[in-house]
Amino acid sequence: MIYVAILGFGVVGSGVYEVMKENSSHIAVKSMEDLGIKYILDIMDIDYPEISDKIIRDFEVIENDPEVRIVVEAIGGVGVAYEYTKRLLSAGKHVVTSNKELVATHGYELMRIASSKKVNYMFEASVGGGIPIIRPMIQCLSANEIEDIYGIMNGTTNYVLTKMFEDGLSFEKALSDAQMLGFAESDPADDVEGYDAARKICILSSLAFGRHVSPEQVHCEGILNISPDDVRCAEQAEMSIKLLGRYVRVSDDKICVFVAPHLVQKNKPIATVSDVFNGIVVHGNAVGEVMFYGQGAGKMPTASAVVADVIDAARHIDKTKNVDLWGDGGDFVEDYRVLNESYFVRAENLSDAVTDIFGDVQMINSENIDGCAFITGKMSGFDFEKKIAELRKETDVFSTIRVLP
Amino acid sequence: MIYVAILGFGVVGSGVYEVMKENSSHIAVKSMEDLGIKYILDIMDIDYPEISDKIIRDFEVIENDPEVRIVVEAIGGVGVAYEYTKRLLSAGKHVVTSNKELVATHGYELMRIASSKKVNYMFEASVGGGIPIIRPMIQCLSANEIEDIYGIMNGTTNYVLTKMFEDGLSFEKALSDAQMLGFAESDPADDVEGYDAARKICILSSLAFGRHVSPEQVHCEGILNISPDDVRCAEQAEMSIKLLGRYVRVSDDKICVFVAPHLVQKNKPIATVSDVFNGIVVHGNAVGEVMFYGQGAGKMPTASAVVADVIDAARHIDKTKNVDLWGDGGDFVEDYRVLNESYFVRAENLSDAVTDIFGDVQMINSENIDGCAFITGKMSGFDFEKKIAELRKETDVFSTIRVLP
Numbered sequence A, B: 001m002i003y004v005a006i007l008g009f010g011v012v013g014s015g016v017y018e019v020m021k022e023n024s025s026h027i028a029v030k031s032m033e034d035l036g037i038k039y040i041l042d043i044m045d046i047d048y049p050e051i052s053d054k055i056i057r058d059f060e061v062i063e064n065d066p067e068v069r070i071v072v073e074a075i076g077g078v079g080v081a082y083e084y085t086k087r088l089l090s091a092g093k094h095v096v097t098s099n100k101e102l103v104a105t106h107g108y109e110l111m112r113i114a115s116s117k118k119v120n121y122m123f124e125a126s127v128g129g130g131i132p133i134i135r136p137m138i139q140c141l142s143a144n145e146i147e148d149i150y151g152i153m154n155g156t157t158n159y160v161l162t163k164m165f166e167d168g169l170s171f172e173k174a175l176s177d178a179q180m181l182g183f184a185e186s187d188p189a190d191d192v193e194g195y196d197a198a199r200k201i202c203i204l205s206s207l208a209f210g211r212h213v214s215p216e217q218v219h220c221e222g223i224l225n226i227s228p229d230d231v232r233c234a235e236q237a238e239m240s241i242k243l244l245g246r247y248v249r250v251s252d253d254k255i256c257v258f259v260a261p262h263l264v265q266k267n268k269p270i271a272t273v274s275d276v277f278n279g280i281v282v283h284g285n286a287v288g289e290v291m292f293y294g295q296g297a298g299k300m301p302t303a304s305a306v307v308a309d310v311i312d313a314a315r316h317i318d319k320t321k322n323v324d325l326w327g328d329g330g331d332f333v334e335d336y337r338v339l340n341e342s343y344f345v346r347a348e349n350l351s352d353a354v355t356d357i358f359g360d361v362q363m364i365n366s367e368n369i370d371g372c373a374f375i376t377g378k379m380s381g382f383d384f385e386k387k388i389a390e391l392r393k394e395t396d397v398f399s400t401i402r403v404l405p
Helices: A011-022 A023-031 A059-063 A080-091 A102-118 A134-140 A155-167 A171-180 A195-209 A229-237 A301-314 A353-359 A381-394 B011-022 B025-031 B059-064 B078-092 B100-118 B134-140 B155-168 B171-182 B195-209 B230-234 B300-316 B353-358 B379-393
Strands: A002-007 A035-041 A068-073 A094-095 A145-154 A239-251 A254-265 A276-283 A288-295 A341-346 A360-364 A373-375 A396-404 B002-007 B035-041 B068-073 B094-097 B146-152 B239-251 B252-265 B276-286 B287-297 B340-347 B360-362 B372-375 B397-403
Touching: A002 A011, A002 A059, A002 B171, A011 A023, A011 A035, A011 A301, A023 A301, A035 A059, A035 A068, A035 A254, A035 A301, A059 A080, A068 A080, A068 A301, A068 B230, A080 A094, A080 A102, A080 B002, A094 A301, A102 A195, A134 A195, A134 A381, A134 B300, A145 A195, A155 A229, A155 A276, A195 A239, A195 A254, A195 A276, A229 A239, A229 A396, A288 B002, A288 B372, A301 B134, A301 B287, A353 A381, A373 B276, A396 B094, A396 B379, B002 B059, B002 B379, B011 B025, B011 B035, B011 B300, B025 B035, B025 B300, B035 B059, B035 B300, B059 B078, B059 B379, B068 B078, B078 B094, B094 B100, B100 B195, B134 B195, B146 B195, B146 B287, B155 B171, B155 B230, B155 B239, B155 B276, B195 B239, B230 B239, B230 B340, B276 B397, B300 B397, B340 B379, B353 B379, B379 B397
Parallel strands: A002 A035, A002 A068, A068 A094, A254 A396, B002 B035, B002 B068, B068 B094, B252 B397
Antiparallel strands: A145 A239, A145 A276, A239 A254, A276 A288, A288 B287, A341 A373, A341 A396, A360 A373, B146 B239, B146 B276, B239 B252, B276 B287, B340 B372, B340 B397, B360 B372
């Protein structure tokens, strides 16, 4: 029997408990050993009679119990979770988590501790919830240089954008619907401003580039300014609007990493990823494009990935595995504006100035919208900003959105 | 340095050579050791000067060279490839392959030999080409009971069906186009009759169920009978037609495994998988639906997956890993007709008999087609066959196609 402890009995922690209970015989076969949950640590009162004998409030009980070999950190954030994870790894216990903020911020340091203590720090669930993405990148795509990654990594904003497209809702109405359905937090800033997606693209970028990319290195735009008029223009151009996390390898030693809304051609597979689903496209120099699709969040999908890590940790109980996934951080993230891409522009009144400033553009038929709209040719983000400043001298510019190449 | 040999220098073998050459420094990092290709075995004359010093014709040189630790089997089929694989594993060498026919037919036996000799038999590339699917199923979805799998597993037939839909081509014309473009073999039977897809769903079913499923246990229908009229009807019903390999767990000890064309609702992600791309949906009891998408064949994508296995074998050069993926075969595959599903029917003349025989059906507006068409309610395949036999007494039945639930 290998004993497991769960820190935090919220959505993820209780999901882990339920998946381990429901699929226990199957899991024992896969782990090649029985797994038993010995402790559940939570500071809240928990009304869940069948676990009452496991609930504890004192972290040190877990830290000091040599029987506990694997700990699921389902606390979240970078406060207590960071401290406990360091202490558990230092105590020689394997730690499994879905905590993207912690991995994106301190993943390198935590893997170093794990490596020095010959234990594992595993976080398959930190990106894409239950969607297999971390291991496929480490193992199945290991023969490839990863050229770029783009993906819908936040289900809340994808739900909001889907409802704006499908039902013509405003951003505010779509968001309040999402909140009512439990798909968005009461404070939705982390999602709608793109910070949640930023943490996930950090983790994938660190994996792809082999060095730690921190959230503060990631330029981040959210979807607050997307209007129904932008949606109608996108529809006219047979495009969709998606909030994408992106990684682009610009040279052997420079990368771009950013989060921003993008117009995406409807015939691309990523455009069909709707509602709370996530889809992540990875482009390798040998494999071409592969996409991973599924529920990027939610209790059971996330628990599925956490428990898979627990099983893997159990199978490697006396070994380390993938604890040196990336090296230290550094000054290798380029300004996202170096990329040459096209932009969607919607403005009050499009005079001849547009062609004078932007050259040939693709006009969008926009009968029922406020203003006029077009898509530029490819140019750097620096050039685009200069040209938009010129256009603003002639007319009001309502919105500008990047177009996915 | 770990030495590798390649058996067969055709499309896959030469791709493996090129990926290993192009990404060699990167691969050395991932493998934690340099990998060198020592021999390339081929019976053909090969005009490729830079490898002339590696080319050999005598298999025993590889078999008897203790320096060769990993062998890529890129011969294909179940003749020589089967014999060589057994001998190599017995000689204590790791074997990596994309040979789906061999894995589907003899995978259990070959894994037993690998296990007894403490080496690895790896075949990530055997399903979905470069798309990560085998490892994600083994590892990332290990906490789940796999309820069902469905997927587009053959790029040739998907290309043909895509062209029938997009360009209104007949099956014959679409197939000859595919042959001209090199997407279909001159003898396309393996693809269009579904045998290639059958081998792949065998491998995924063996993984999901944990026991060996053989090709002869798989009911197999191809796309030879799909007509432009069927395509037009599907369009009318906002559906697409896809050749799917399917696995359905009907109880703890019974499964259905089959290959057949299906009508698929256009809003399902699998419906957007077009051209030569593959898409495989796996449904786990915790994770829900996840989809893996990418190029399911082709030189470089397949080589990408083979080389990833070579890297993994190198990292586990003195260990075994996943060599007991499934147990022996047996009598657990149910007749595919036990499933309760809907069917599309196109017939000469739809009299009142349709309602008398099938009850409520969904009629399809079919102005420009030969005959009339409808979709039945759900019923077992046995019931459906009886009812169709009754309908045939009243009118000519042109086609019947299963509808994906």
